[in-house]
Amino acid sequence: MINFILKKVDKLIKIHKTRNPFEIAESMNITVKYDDLGSLKGFYFYQSRFRYIVINENIDDRLKPIICAHELGHDRLHQSFAKSGAIKEFSFFDMSAKPEREANLFMAELLVTDDDILNLTKLGYNHDFIARELGVPIEVVDFKGQILRKKGFKIKDFGVAEGDFLKGY
Template sequence: MLALLELAERRGIRVLYGHLDGRNGVYYHELGMIILDQGLCESTERFTLAHELGHAHYGHLDSSPANEMKADEYAARLLISHERYAQAESLGDSHNFIAQELGLPLRAIEAYCRGLVRK
């Protein structure tokens, strides 16, 4: 998590916590700010921060399905190395197992695999 917070700081993005009423996180491009819901578990918090950094990276101004997919794939690239994925996959090939092994939400594994297919 520290590496993601440092990345945000290097990019001039403030990260704050608050109550988001059902959303995990939100990126405000015009403010250079990410707000994370303060009730997230560690794995969801890490993925959400990486996802919102993806929105910042691409300069997204809305949450269209295409933008959400790109932000998910960006987050997966930040959080999952090919080596760690291969190691987890060698122990069990279900996406649920790999997600648990890597300490990430299933959504991260799905985005990682989707990104591989599109390359």
């Protein structure tokens, strides 16, 4: 499945000439809305041929691209689920659910380039430093590390990705 996700992300980047999930969503006619969602970070839904990504307006602005990219992953990978009802992340980034793991991998591949991680790890930096340098939670770095290992790179397993890592944000 990782290879399928990588191909989907690569195709999106080539078509839209950006890694910005908001620009991609707009180009694909996916409406991005903001609303007070309480503890819910965001969700994706499909209704009457219209697609929506809804992001909690009260979360830190640095997390909004991460959530948008994750929900964009649901659009590209799980649209058939969404046609039957909204895909909601009650525990955002719940690694126990296969669709959530796939959307997480999609998000990491879209937002973080291979070189972003490889160049910093070659210099000996740890996952905490890399995450701060890239401006993402360390779990995003871990998801990207999983992808890089699948691609054959010798990169340390950071082992920090937890299902509920955004609860603290």
